[in-house]
Amino acid sequence: MGRLILRGERCDNGLAMSFTVTTCPLVEARAPRADLADFTVRCPEIARAARPGQFIMVRCGDFTLRRPISICDADGDLVRFVFEVRGTGTAWLAERTVGDALDILGPQGNGFTLGDTSRPAVFVGGGIGIFPLLHACKPFGARAAVLLGFRTAGLISMVEDFQAAGADVRLATDDGTAGHHGLVTDLLRARCDAGAVDAIFACGPKPMLRATAAIAEEREIPCQLSLEQRMACGVGACLGCAQKIRRPDGTETYAHVCSDGPVFEASVVVW
């Protein structure tokens, strides 16, 4: 516990954790919704190296910066990622079709430390934060409770994927159009009340993460959060993606989401 990594992990030779920059074919491109793309690329180097919670940096046309997108799943030679069209870069990306070559950097970042996958764990996801949880929950099989929150029923996605992984999936929507009418953290509280939880893994909007961290702290459950920040390099070189954290000695400093994170112990995050 209390894992605190600063300046990323380092190899024996003094280099940062290695990553690949590669051009790989898009082998499956689905659009579950008009503004959502579910892509699979054939990329053995990244697929084999990827650990749950890591992400890739995808080059989008002539844009100056790559876009960070979580690895949703990695299987054999294939890497799957799912993204919402938010602005110009993801709009460009969503227009790619099967056979197009994508320029991808990864896998990058410190992902989830899953610990003992034979013990029950809860995965809490909100909005676009649900995607990296798939890769992470799989090893837990039926011991994973996956709690997903959405604004409204129309935005629900990936439920079948989580179910296929064996997880017990519960839904919450802000407007009550599906599942629990309310916050996904209500479901988390209920789940914690219902039985032992050894670990919480969460990804989603900041308020959700903050509430999740508070619940975890209160109940003394180890909790890891996957954070977002605007990035330039995505590898730890530019120091662009700062996140304030608390060091073991109580002092505060800025860590970096791309190399120290995106996953942080909830207890070190300074909100």
Add this chain to the structure above:
Amino acid sequence: MGRLILRGERCDNGLAMSFTVTTCPLVEARAPRADLADFTVRCPEIARAARPGQFIMVRCGDFTLRRPISICDADGDLVRFVFEVRGTGTAWLAERTVGDALDILGPQGNGFTLGDTSRPAVFVGGGIGIFPLLHACKPFGARAAVLLGFRTAGLISMVEDFQAAGADVRLATDDGTAGHHGLVTDLLRARCDAGAVDAIFACGPKPMLRATAAIAEEREIPCQLSLEQRMACGVGACLGCAQKIRRPDGTETYAHVCSDGPVFEASVVVW
């Protein structure tokens, strides 16, 4: 003769000659060579208004400036243009495929004044300057002598099109790999020696145009040249595409290739 238009032609209402900005489908896209694209778009507004020697401004992706390209032919609802891949913009454009929508502004500029098409005329073209001559030579049928110069045989194109228009086509190459070994202006001299020529129309690199103008002046043959210049607006608003010309009173000034030209009487051009 001595036609000198400054600030373009103007309509009775004080406006410049009208043009259209429109999105139109690419209906035919051929690549006679790897670095040459022969495109036809369905664009009734432009096709019907186009006069020989006019050009269009084609939007290329997110580039700041449109690219000027001559109208090679206009027939019914169709506009044909042929262009070489020179840099990034034309490279983007050449990748478009049938069915893609192109954003085109035109027709623009003062084209050739053909005069009496029942009299013999000579068309002199060099390199990418040959394309606008097709539209212009057609009305002359067999009375058109079309003299085309290229660096080498591998760059020859459009010969069948000119022949199909009824023209007498002669070739010259700098390296002698096809046709006359030498300059296209050698062919022009020979043609002028061989019989009466009522008008010369030329488009191509500056040295070729200059030599053509000299021959025309020497032999007192009316001569119109289509010039190139870097453009921004393409419509006469930015004054970017200056060309020095001589006014009837002998003073010099800058005219604009996009609105006063691209075709100028050879006699007014200051080299």
Add this chain to the structure above:
Amino acid sequence: MMMTTPNLTVNIAGVTLANPVVTASGTFGFGREYGTLYPLSELGAIAVKGLTLKERPGNAPPRVAETPAGMLNSVGLQNPGVEAFIREELPWLKAQGAVVIANIAGNTIEDYCAMAERLSDTAVDLIELNISCPNVKAGGVAFGTSCASVAAITAAVRGACRKPLIVKLSPNVTDIAEIAVSAVDHGADALSLINTLLGMRIDIATRRPVLANNVGGLSGPAVRPIAVRMVWQVRGRVSVPIIGMGGVATWEDAVEMLLAGANAVAVGTALYADPFASVKITRGLREYLERHGMADVQELVGAVQAH
């Protein structure tokens, strides 16, 4: 729910613009070209091509070059001179219902004053002082690059001018806010910014500068972050109306510029990719205000909440 049409009008130094979207001087000629596409009265105002006292032929070509997300120009103020403008362009422009901003340029304070005085007797609505020009009496340093010379030229022209006076600032300076304050303190009724940034491109094949003038002015989206920053800095120091420009291409860009502190925006380079950019921006602004239930576009001005 009642929906009232939002108010898009802007008052710039006493002159009412129907909407806050102006065309940038030098990019729109005298309106006769783009006027074939839409009525010129749909624009908030037209800043005409920079005028000089006498006709100017401008620079040798090439005068324009593309750059990443921008362009360079070195037109060199080709224009028919202020008298020809008054005679041949202004009456036509006014007949189209356009609010006309006469952009004036010169190489001596006397030239500027003579033009301002002459234009004061015409139907021109506002005068815009382009101070990016070299002052020949001061060794060719641009008027707009020191507070002292900005003060001197603004005060002199203010004295000669009976129209609202806009001073158009050059971005090629160390401290734009200080220059802006100088202009306002010496009589500027409004400011416009930014003019172009000095840039250069070299053709590596010929090893020659692409522009015959070697250097030229950079404009377009590439410079927008600089323009937004300067408008914000200037808004922090002056309260006169600001016309913000530099890379505005979409209504979103216009909102950004207004939030930074501009009362109106000017559109230039964006017209070359899309000649309808100006009128689309006005439409986009209107729809934005409607969507947000805002009554007046001026509610956006300077509304950025800095950290």
Add this chain to the structure above:
Amino acid sequence: MMMTTPNLTVNIAGVTLANPVVTASGTFGFGREYGTLYPLSELGAIAVKGLTLKERPGNAPPRVAETPAGMLNSVGLQNPGVEAFIREELPWLKAQGAVVIANIAGNTIEDYCAMAERLSDTAVDLIELNISCPNVKAGGVAFGTSCASVAAITAAVRGACRKPLIVKLSPNVTDIAEIAVSAVDHGADALSLINTLLGMRIDIATRRPVLANNVGGLSGPAVRPIAVRMVWQVRGRVSVPIIGMGGVATWEDAVEMLLAGANAVAVGTALYADPFASVKITRGLREYLERHGMADVQELVGAVQAH
């Protein structure tokens, strides 16, 4: 026909770089990340992240924002301090065979001098003085924005420094050539330019600046025309080596920068789209020289033929 391999080496103030492609300070960390992709010895030199006397946490996030053909950053000089650099980064960097440029930043002349002195006893190859920082004793105006303060800081650091000294110029000035001359006259052995241009982006949805610091430094291809112009202007006035930077992304851009007058180029922002940009540029330069039968890359330096 015999083909000899062209000479790519560059001498910057007595230090030989294997090739003229350097990484721009702050964009490449201390080399540990991109060093996983290629040996750091393949780079001409590495300008490390800007160092300060003491550790600095840097600015609050967000610190980066994309702009048209560019980006803004407001990292705020997050770094472990000069001692930690000397202890933990420098030995490793030198072991990789890299030529190391220590970029130093401060808020007082004393800080700069202390760092220069300390670094003079280390294996650092060159010291680069980042003068874009605010001088706290002069009310926060950046050191690099007046000739007098550039003269003062350059002379002081020159006195304290036993390594070749590069002065890195800020482009946010009225007259870059004048500033360059000041730096050279007061002891700069070489110059590097340009640092970033001050810019701003506002998120229209939140009505807040995208950067927590409100403003940040603009870099990337968008600024290249400005950088090329400044290098050309400076080359016209000084003869010391120049490291040109600002939007260099391809070998063609590097040739342009060399023609304008730079002896070497630095690559920063371009690495984010393509981490191999630096090594590709070196390869491209080599092939270009071979194609043109040129023996030495320095034949390109300042070879632009102005009109």
